Amino acid sequence: MTEINLTGREIIAKAIEFGASLAGIVNIDELKFSPSHTIYGKMPDYSGVGTVDVEGKEKQGQVQWDNRARSAVVIAVAHPEDEPDLDYWVQGLSGGTRGNAKLISVFSRLAGWVEKEKNIGAIKIPYYVEQGGVFVKDAAVLAGLGCIGRNNILVTPEYGPRVRLRVLFLAADLPSTGIKNYDPCGNCEQFCKKACPMGAMGRTVYTAEKMGQDLLPGRNGTYNRKQCNRQMEKDINNGEDVPVPGTDKTGSEVRFCRQCELACPVGLNDK
Ligand code: SF4
C-alpha cells in the first residue's frame, strides 16, 4: 500500500484543527471495491429509514459517483453518551441534527482551505447512496479510523462506536491512509448483541455463498437491517414536537436507538 503523502497529512491535520475528532483519506479506486459497495447490487431491494426512492433509477450493481472524485476525506466527530442531543433528529433543523451541523461546518471550512491553499477541488456528496452518496463506514475503515464491529457500525479505538461520520470527495488522486490492524470484537462478550431490543444480531441473514464475499453485514451476516429499521420506525412514531432552534417553528424530535453503541465498552474514556 502507498504511504499517505504530505498533502494527505496536511488535509488530515486541518480537518482536526477545524473540529473533527478523527480524520483520514481514502482513494476512490479502493472505495469502489469496498465490501458495502460491491455487495450493494446483490442486496435485496430495501426501502427503510436512511434510504430514498430515486424515480427511474435502477440499481446498476455499483453506486454512481461524481466522475471528478479521485479520493475522499473521512471525518468523525465524537458523540459521547452525556451529549445525547447531538444526534436527536429535529424536523426542520438545518442539517437534521446538531452533530450533522458540526460535521457540515468542519467540511465547509476544509473545502475552502483545500481549494484555496492546495488548489484541489472539493466535491460535496449527497447523503443518500441512491443519489450518489457513499457507504461512509466503509470509507472510514479504509481511511484507518477503525473497523466494522459486530453491531455493523464503525468501532474506533478512541471513541468506540460513539462517533458520527461524514465524507467529502476530492479531485486529487491521494493514497488511502490505510486500514488499521484493529479488532476489538474477537474476544468480546458481544454486549451490543445483548443490548439490542430487536434482536437484530440474533441469526444469520446473509451468507458468503449467496453474496459471493466473506465480509457481510455484522461481519458474519447476522446483522438484520430490517429488524433495526423496525426500531427506527418506532422511534420516529414516538417523536415529540419541540421548538426548532433558529426558527419560530416547531418540529418533531426523534431520538433514534443507540443501545448497541452505548453498550460497547470500547473507547469509554471518551474525551
Ligand atoms: S460490544 Fe463487543 S462485539 Fe459489540 S461492537 Fe463493541 S467490541 Fe464489538
Ligand code: SF4
Ligand atoms: S440501533 Fe438499536 S435496534 Fe438497531 S441494531 Fe442497534 S440496538 Fe438494535
